[in-house]
Amino acid sequence: MRLMAFRNLSEPGGPEFSEAQVKALAATYEIADAEVEGGVRPGVAADRWPSPFATEQDARDANGGALPPDLSVIAKARTTTQPFPWWILNYFTAYSEGGPDYIHALLTGYADPAPAGAEVPDGMYYNAAFPGHAIAMSPPLQDDLLTYETAADGASVPPTVDQYSRDVSAFLMWIAEPHLVDRKETGFKVMAFLFLFTVILYLVKRRLWAKVEH
Numbered sequence: 001m002r003l004m005a006f007r008n009l010s011e012p013g014g015p016e017f018s019e020a021q022v023k024a025l026a027a028t029y030e031i032a033d034a035e036v037e038g039g040v041r042p043g044v045a046a047d048r049w050p051s052p053f054a055t056e057q058d059a060r061d062a063n064g065g066a067l068p069p070d071l072s073v074i075a076k077a078r079t080t081t082q083p084f085p086w087w088i089l090n091y092f093t094a095y096s097e098g099g100p101d102y103i104h105a106l107l108t109g110y111a112d113p114a115p116a117g118a119e120v121p122d123g124m125y126y127n128a129a130f131p132g133h134a135i136a137m138s139p140p141l142q143d144d145l146l147t148y149e150t151a152a153d154g155a156s157v158p159p160t161v162d163q164y165s166r167d168v169s170a171f172l173m174w175i176a177e178p179h180l181v182d183r184k185e186t187g188f189k190v191m192a193f194l195f196l197f198t199v200i201l202y203l204v205k206r207r208l209w210a211k212v213e214h
């Protein structure tokens, strides 16, 4: 998450943490800083999310040679693959959730044992959504990892991999494009204005030319 600063978590549209929550969370991380004594200091709200691995080689060594991608914009970098001609329909339905749908499918797509006929090399895991179906990432989520608060009206959210994956993919979409809703709202207003302006211009033109024979 190297593009995300802790303070982004308090922005509208995201998790909307309070300033105190952001500061408390940031302080639980150690940030490498050559300018302080000892070379590390507790995180502050303006710091970027630190990588769990010191170097790219450390990351590969811990993951059987595969490099875990930075997840900051992964929701925009990936999408679902649909065979021809189905993807053409997306132009008509304005489907644009391919990234989060892929992440959800990836996180819920593990199968152990792998289906008959699937070849999974040692140290890899079968995943139905990953291209080639053999992924170096072990399943990162399990049921009952954490529980959700029950709402005042008694409604509860199931503590399942499916539910966690929905939340994680929604979060990754937001962090990949935090201003998406604003952008679309502004786009809608601009289009509405241009439409009205066109109508007004047309009426003005008719009026101006009404008395001219042509």
Ligand code: HEM
Binding pocket: 063, 066, 067, 068, 069, 071, 074, 078, 103, 106, 107, 130, 134, 135, 136, 137, 138, 140, 141, 168
């Ligand atoms: C909920 C937490 C996580 C999410 C949402 C997540 C998501 C992803 C995504 C979207 C990919 C890219 C797949 C692609 O290229 O299409 C990936 C790859 C990978 N992830 Fe994760 N990941 C998570 C946790 C972890 C953890 C804890 C590790 C291990 C430290 C890890 C290690 C890897 C590795 C090694 C790859 C590359 C796989 C390969 O190329 O075979 N991930 N992850």
